[in-house]
Amino acid sequence: MSEVVYPPESVYNNLPKIAVLTQKPPRYMSKFRSTVILEEKANKETLRTMGPAKEEVASPDRYTKKHLKEPKLPSKEFCHSCTVKKPPVPARTDNPPMGIHTKRDFTKTTTLVPMKPQPTCVDSKGHKQRLEHSGLVPKYLKKKDYGEVPEYLIQRNEEKQRAQEDYENFLKDQKEQGAIKLMPDMERQSLLEDLKKNWDKLHHEYQGLSLVTDTLSKKAHKEQLEAAMKQLEDDIDLFEKFKTIYLPNH
Template sequence: MSIVEIINHDEVIYKILDKPPPEPPKTPRYESQLEKQLKELKIPKLRKTFGYAETPLKPPKNFLKQGDGVGHPIKKSDHKCYVSGKLPPVPKHNASVKKAEKHKINFRVLNIKKAIKEKPKTPEPRLVDTRDGHVKKIKGSGEIPEYCLRKDFGQMPAYLVKRNKRIQKELDKIKYAEEHKESLCKLISEQERQELLNDLKCNWQLLQKAFLQLPMLTDTIPKILRKTKMEQELRQLEKDIALIESNPYIYIYE
């Protein structure tokens, strides 16, 4: 490995990167000539300030008098009243207005008659259960039977009666449907029975022919399984044939 030592060099780090291009000059902003003329012709107005340094007080003579305050605005209307000859004359200011006569009622007599007709109030039964004279009402205290003397005591509530009626109606519907439903069992005719028996015998013959065509030597597992399966099917067909031949009446479920 060798080391190179540079002693004299003229490289400047600021000249390595190029300087960015200068930005283009901006176009002058548009200024309206009419605006300048208006500014020259504008009359200077008085400048507004924050107010007086000290608020000047009003003289004592300028106090707020009655009727000088800010009142409610009066609503003006365009309504015009046209007087006709049918209207009654306007009463004078001093004319006395006749008041309607009120019928005098003698409340004393009315109260006496009412008191005579009223029935005396029955005293409420009470009970004194202490020596100090503690009084309590018998009604609602549990001392006398009240609930058992009610008219609806021992009767079934109305909501339970409605519920039982609804349940009973549903049970009646189910019972009626069970009694009048058609039987699922169906007796097959003799012709259908004979056709079924012939089909079973035909299937047995075909299966017996396939069984006899099997090889005599069953040395593999597939051969053994196939033979046993065909034997089971033959036995089942023989049972079905014997069952149909021995029973003349056969019912089926749909």
């Protein structure tokens, strides 16, 4: 037989264990309990068959006769209209009554025109719809204002033209006063070439930077080069976009 191994002796095994008392919640009691009990008793009273019957018993003279329990049809009510006879059918020799008008005059009705089939279209998936709602019919060509310039575009062009005229008048006044002068084309081209050369130098230096910016100095130098290149790009776009450039005359 195998020996039974008990746990080793310990001070914690000798401590008394505190019994934990669990208190159950109160049992659920429905508020309709008393009503259900009364209804159940009342229903049981009606199903009892022992004892004397509570309904009145027929006397011996009123015994069940033949065909007494068969269903009877309701009695036909007397209809006064059934007794009135309809006028006789007119003979072939009688003349038809003239001058009688009904709600619908069949003499004035015209022949109905057969309905024309509506043009429809069916797509590749089998969906069927009216042709005018499919977008294949150029119905916008029949509009009254088709091909005309909208009013908001006319107003926008007028405002743009007015602003251009105001700017030209301002430049004309400044030239008359001698406050501005026109930059020559050769000077503009030389400045544009110098800006592009400076951008190429900065771009060459930017391409030689280290891929890893692990120090603050490297990060600051990279941001400085990017800002300078962005400023040069804006200046180059300005000189290429505007052929006429005015300079203040100091």
